Amino acid sequence: MSETGGTTLDDYTDRYAHRVRGMTASEIRALFAVANRPEVVSLAGGMPYVAALPLDTVGSMIGELVAQQGDTALQYGLGQGMLELRERICELMADVGIDARVGASPDDVVVTVGGQQALDLVARLFLDPGDVVLAEGPTYVGALGVFQAAQARVVHIPMDDEGLIPEALEEALVRYRAKFLYTIPTYQNPAGVTLTEQRRERVLEMCERAGLLVIEDDPYGRLGFNEEAPLPLRARRRDGVFYLSTFSKTFAPGLRVGWILAPHAVRDKLVMTTEANILCPSNFAQSVITTYLRTMPWREQLKGYQQIYGERRDAMLTALADLMPEGTNWTRPGGGLFVWATLPDGLDSKAMVPRAIAARVAYVPGTGFYADGSGQRHMRLNFSYPTPERIREGVRRLAGVVEQEAAMRAVFQEAL
Amino acid sequence: MNVVVLAGGLSYERDVSLRSGRRVLDALRTVGVEAEMRDADVSLLPALLSDRPDAVFIALHGSTGEDGSLRGVLELCGVPYVGPDAFASRLAWDKPSAKAVLREHHIPTPDWVALPHDRFSELGAVAVLDRIVARLGLPLMVKPAQGGSGLGATVVRDASALPAAMVSCFAYDQTALIERYAEGVDVAVSIVDLGEGPIALPPVEIVPSNGVYDYAARYTAGLTTWHAPARLADAVSESVVATALDAHKSLGLRDLSRVDLIVGPDGSTNVLEVNVSPGMTETSLLPMAVQAAGMDLGEVLVQIVRRAAGRQ
Numbered sequence: 240m241s242e243t244g245g246t247t248l249d250d251y252t253d254r255y256a257h258r259v260r261g262m263t264a265s266e267i268r269a270l271f272a273v274a275n276r277p278e279v280v281s282l283a284g285g286m287p288y289v290a291a292l293p294l295d296t297v298g299s300m301i302g303e304l305v306a307q308q309g310d311t312a313l314q315y316g317l318g319q320g321m322l323e324l325r326e327r328i329c330e331l332m333a334d335v336g337i338d339a340r341v342g343a344s345p346d347d348v349v350v351t352v353g354g355q356q357a358l359d360l361v362a363r364l365f366l367d368p369g370d371v372v373l374a375e376g377p378t379y380v381g382a383l384g385v386f387q388a389a390q391a392r393v394v395h396i397p398m399d400d401e402g403l404i405p406e407a408l409e410e411a412l413v414r415y416r417a418k419f420l421y422t423i424p425t426y427q428n429p430a431g432v433t434l435t436e437q438r439r440e441r442v443l444e445m446c447e448r449a450g451l452l453v454i455e456d457d458p459y460g461r462l463g464f465n466e467e468a469p470l471p472l473r474a475r476r477r478d479g480v481f482y483l484s485t486f487s488k489t490f491a492p493g494l495r496v497g498w499i500l501a502p503h504a505v506r507d508k509l510v511m512t513t514e515a516n517i518l519c520p521s522n523f524a525q526s527v528i529t530t531y532l533r534t535m536p537w538r539e540q541l542k543g544y545q546q547i548y549g550e551r552r553d554a555m556l557t558a559l560a561d562l563m564p565e566g567t568n569w570t571r572p573g574g575g576l577f578v579w580a581t582l583p584d585g586l587d588s589k590a591m592v593p594r595a596i597a598a599r600v601a602y603v604p605g606t607g608f609y610a611d612g613s614g615q616r617h618m619r620l621n622f623s624y625p626t627p628e629r630i631r632e633g634v635r636r637l638a639g640v641v642e643q644e645a646a647m648r649a650v651f652q653e654a655l
Numbered sequence: 656m657n658v659v660v661l662a663g664g665l666s667y668e669r670d671v672s673l674r675s676g677r678r679v680l681d682a683l684r685t686v687g688v689e690a691e692m693r694d695a696d697v698s699l700l701p702a703l704l705s706d707r708p709d710a711v712f713i714a715l716h717g718s719t720g721e722d723g724s725l726r727g728v729l730e731l732c733g734v735p736y737v738g739p740d741a742f743a744s745r746l747a748w749d750k751p752s753a754k755a756v757l758r759e760h761h762i763p764t765p766d767w768v769a770l771p772h773d774r775f776s777e778l779g780a781v782a783v784l785d786r787i788v789a790r791l792g793l794p795l796m797v798k799p800a801q802g803g804s805g806l807g808a809t810v811v812r813d814a815s816a817l818p819a820a821m822v823s824c825f826a827y828d829q830t831a832l833i834e835r836y837a838e839g840v841d842v843a844v845s846i847v848d849l850g851e852g853p854i855a856l857p858p859v860e861i862v863p864s865n866g867v868y869d870y871a872a873r874y875t876a877g878l879t880t881w882h883a884p885a886r887l888a889d890a891v892s893e894s895v896v897a898t899a900l901d902a903h904k905s906l907g908l909r910d911l912s913r914v915d916l917i918v919g920p921d922g923s924t925n926v927l928e929v930n931v932s933p934g935m936t937e938t939s940l941l942p943m944a945v946q947a948a949g950m951d952l953g954e955v956l957v958q959i960v961r962r963a964a965g966r967q
Contacts, residue, residue, distance in 0.1 A: 245862065248938050249877035264874035266806060272670035276696070279665075593667060593807065593826045647825050650776045654784055654818035 258390055267604065270592050274601040280633030282620040283601040285428070285576055287488050291543050296535070304530050316522035318514035319506075320350020320498070324529045328498050331532075335460060336474030337482060337500065343473075347500055349509045350520045354458055354485035354497035355381055356513070361419075361454055361481065362389040363512050364505070371417040375403055377579070377608030377617065379428045379456065382421055386610070391418070393610035400570065402427070402434030405441045412449045419452040425468045426459035426575025429608050429619035433573060436469045443476055453480045458488050458497075461541060463574035464549030473500065481505075486528055488576070489541055494524040547623075548576065554627035555620065558634035564642050569620075576623040579605075581616055583645060585652075588618040591644045600636035656688050658960055659708040661725075663694035666717020667827065668804050671874065675935035676714040678942065679956060683712070686953035688960070695719050703734050709964040711736040712956070713932055716803055720932045721748040737963040743907040744931045750800050750832050753906060757926055760905040762898060764926045765917075766791055767834035769800050772825045780818065787833055788814045794836035797821060799828030803930065805869045810836055837917040837925045841868055842885050844899035844914045845933060845944040849958045853903055855896040856944035860885030876938055883947035891922045898924045910959050913941055 274281040304312055319325070325345035329338075337343045351357040358381065366372070368390035374382065376395025386393050394415055396407045402424060411417070422442075424434035434442065446453050455472045473482035485497035501509055513520075531537060555578055559569050566583030582588055589604035605617025620637075622630055648655075660683070662676020663669055676692050683690040693699055695715055703711070711734055719725050723745030729736045739747065747753050751769035758764060768787060775783055787795070797820040798808035807827030809820035824831045841861040846853050860882040863872040872878045887895060899914035906912075906929055913933035917925045933941040945952050 245860070245880040245882040247877045247880050252877040262875075263871040263878060266870040269670040269804075269870065269874075270667055272673070273665050273667075276663075276665055276669075276694075590823055590826055596667060597827075599665075644826070646776075647772060647822055650772065651780045651818040651822050654780045655822075 258388060267589065267592055270596050271601060273596055279596070279599045279601055280625060280629050280636060281601045282622070282625065282630070282633050282637070283603050284621050284624050286621075286624045287492060287544065287576070288547055288623055289491050289493070291547055292491065292540065293535075297531070300530055300534065301527055304526055308526060312523050312526035314522055316519045316525065318519050319510045320348070320520055321522065321525045321529060323533075324350060324496075324525045325498075327529060327532045332473075332482070332484075332500065335468075336470040341474060342477045342502075343500060347503055347506050349499050349501065349506060349513060350525060351497045351499060351513065352517060352520050353487055353492070353495040354456060354483050355385070356517070356520075357483040357485075357497050357499040358382055358385045358454075358456070360499065360509050360512050360516070361483075362386060362391070363516070364508055365418050365452070366391045371415045372419060372421055373408070373411055373415070373417045373451075374421040374610075375423065375427060375430070377429050377605060377614055377619075378421065379423060380603075380607045382456070383608070383610050386421075395609060395611070396420075398427070398430055398432055400432055402432050402438055403442060405438055405445065408442060408445055412445060412451065417451060419454050420446055421454045421456065422472070423456045423458075424472060425457055426462060426572055426577075428459065428575065429577050429603070429605075430579040431570040431572030431575055431577045432579075433468060439469055439472060439475065443472055443480075447476075447479060454483065455480055456483045458485045459575040460484070461489055462545060462548060462576070464545055464552060466573050468574060478502065489544070490528065490531060490537070494521075494527060496520065496524050496528050545574075548574075551622040551625070551627055551630060552578075554630045555622040555634065558631040562631075562634050562638040564638060564645065567641060576621055578620045578622060580618050580620055582618070582641060584616070585648055586641065586644055587615045589615060591640060594644055595637065595640045598636045598640045600633050600640065602637065656710075656957075656960065656964065657708045658683055658688055658690040658710055658712055659703065660690055660692045660712045660714055661695055661699075661720070662692055662714040663696075664715040664717060664719045665695075666715070666719055667802065667806050668716035671804055671934060671936060672714055672716045672720065674937070675716065675939065678935045678937065678939075678952075679712055679714050682953040682956050683960070684953075686951075686957045688953075688957055695725060700728070700732065703729075703732055707734060709735070709967075710960050712960060713738055714935060716932055716934065718748075718801065721803075721930070722801065723748065733967075735963050735966045737959055738910050739906075739908040739912070739931045743909070747906045747908060747912070747929045747931045748801055750798070750928055751830070753929055754832075754834075756906055757902055760901065762901050762905060762926055763924060765796070765834040765837045767832055769830055769832045771830045775821070780821070784814075784817050784821070788817065791833065791835045794838075795820075796834050796836045797824050798832050798834075799824055800830035800832045802827055804934075805873060808869070810867060837919065837927070839917040839919040839923075839925075840885070840887075842887070842895055842916050842918050843940040843944070844896060844916065845911070845941040846899060846903045846908075846914065847911045847945075847955055847959060848909060848962065849955065850962060853900060853909075855899055856941075856950075857884035857947040858887065858892060858895050858899075859883040859940045859943050859947070860887070861940075873934075874936065874938055879938075881940070881943055883943045885918075887918060888922070891918060891924075894922070895924055898926060902926050902929050910963060911941070
């Protein structure tokens with residue numbers, strides 16, 4: 240420690256790349272540190288309820304896998320991912336209409352480290368600093384992180400209860416020369432809304448006309464409650480749509496396995512990029528998933544997730560209707576993990592976080608889901624992880640917090 | 656010696672506390688102390704009672720660790736702990752109470768008013784805020800009456816920004832402390848008692864790169880420049896140290912504390928607050944002061960812990 244020059248406790252300050260200079264400790268992130276304590280009802284996470292898996296059976300399966308195929312499962316693998324897994328991924332995609340008729344083939348699947356790496360690969364392949372990306376507003380926070388790291392500019396397209404608003408997309412297409420549209424059309428994170436059948440075709444036509452690539456992110460499409468989700472965009476077009484998905488929500492996020500289905504020409508570049516990036520996805524995790532899909536009743540298990548989440552969605556919607564103060568609105572998702580709530584005018588969900596933490600309830604403020612810091616009136620509520628009883632208790636606490644915050648704002652309203 | 660380091664808790668500063676706790680744990684283990692880290696949860700009391708440690712080191716920040724309540728419970732259990740007792744801790748934790756004690760002892764602290772949010776609704780926010788500005792002037796510092804790490808604190812330079820500052824402060828606490836903003840250099844004096852009464856470690860000067868020592872500036876390495884010892888004239892430094900020691904003593908503190916002060920351009924000193932559970936993270940001030948004094952953190956902590964254990 241220098242006596243005259245002082246210390247910043249970071250000798251690398253002047254050496255960081257320009258893009259990481261804005262990274263600082265976050266007050267909000269620190270406040271969330273209590274969210275994993277049992278006293279706090281966390282509606283903030285995005286975690287699947289993996290306790291619903293037959294963990295003993297999965298454990299035995301993994302034990303046998305290592306004993307019998309450890310020499311390959313614990314070895315390096317191909318950058319593109321294991322062939323048998325890619326074949327099984329194609330079977331999964333065929334269930335939702337993405338099959339050979341629209342050009343889906345194991346050759347064009349690249350296995351990734353979760354859906355997140357699939358996004359990162361897309362950004363590495365297509366984005367230069369300053370490029371424009373169109374995305375729903377709000378959109379997945381992890382995608383924003385990837386696009387920001389690529390120094391791209393995200394332009395949000397607003398949604399309503401039927402998903403992305405085509406007129407708003409049209410306007411953006413005229414105004415911006417974007418690299419691609421990033422969309423989560425089914426049970427969107429965080430909004431919980433689904434792009435309707437009618438709008439899917441319109442959106443695709445618009446993008447085709449404008450020559451705009453579509454990046455379709457579909458982690459939740461198979462998590463519909465008592466309903467069939469509309470077919471993915473990729474099932475409707477052979478070209479112009481890249482399809483990203485993951486086993487994180489249908490099986491287990493701890494394995495970190497996702498994939499991307501891309502046109503043949505792009506596939507090679509994706510493989511080269513992923514090899515430079517991570518060498519290869521985990522052979523072990525891929526082997527576990529391949530064996531799971533081959534030997535276990537995974538479709539039944541998926542129904543189990545759907546049923547549990549459906550009950551929890553109902554618990555949340557009922558609690559919100561029973562308990563939230565007037566002026567609060569929320570979406571009614573047909574599947575997925577999230578409800579998007581809108582607070583009464585004048586309230587700020589981010590400023591309200593400490594009050595919520597004191598009341599032992601956590602949520603994610605809406606601002607995290609917009610690149611431009613808007614979304615103050617909104618919050619994302621998760622229903623997949625907490626039990627129905629905890630959800631109701633969480634909403635009860637949240638309602639109290641909203642009422643207190645509204646009362647406080649009212650006191651200072653005249654002065655504000 | 657067997658020490659339990661308490662860290663985590665349910666306060667706003669859980670994350671900071673966990674980092675402090677790990678640093679204390681490492682420092683104690685380095686000097687051969689058997690130490691384990693525990694959270695303040697339902698498993699704590701059974702563990703403390705079945706396997707009594709020689710002392711508890713409270714690295715909890717925020718209400719549980721600093722408002723005296725947990726210390727009171729440890730006293731009920733007959734388990735010795737590092738730091739001020741429950742009464743003194745509560746006094747220092749509540750900023751308006753602590754400032755009143757300081758003033759009684761003629762220790763300079765900025766003029767202030769402390770108001771619960773109820774007063775604003777009863778008397779009308781506009782009227783009360785007008786009086787505050789008329790009386791204390793601008794700029795003002797608005798902060799929760801209880802709390803740390805700069806959370807909920809705002810410097811108000813324009814009266815029009817005061818209502819918003821009040822709203823964000825009341826998100827953290829029922830009562831707001833509004834004080835005259837003291838312009839000058841931020842200095843922190845860490846005080847430790849190694850067996851021969853409280854001594855002050857070299858003052859640490861804080862220069863946040865964006866001018867405000869907020870949460871990000873406190874816990875992001877690279878955003879703040881710290882000078883240890885502070886770049887003060889000898890006479891000023893002596894006065895700062897004497898004032899800090901007076902503050903520590905007047906509040907009846909023991910073992911360790913950190914006194915935060917502002918040194919004005921004329922060398923005048925104002926005490927802002929006194930912390931009974933000072934941060935111990937990589938960017939915290941007490942460990943920096945220990946290093947500036949040419950001492951080893953583990954050696955300092957073990958002496959403090961030994962004294963606490965002796966209070967059995």
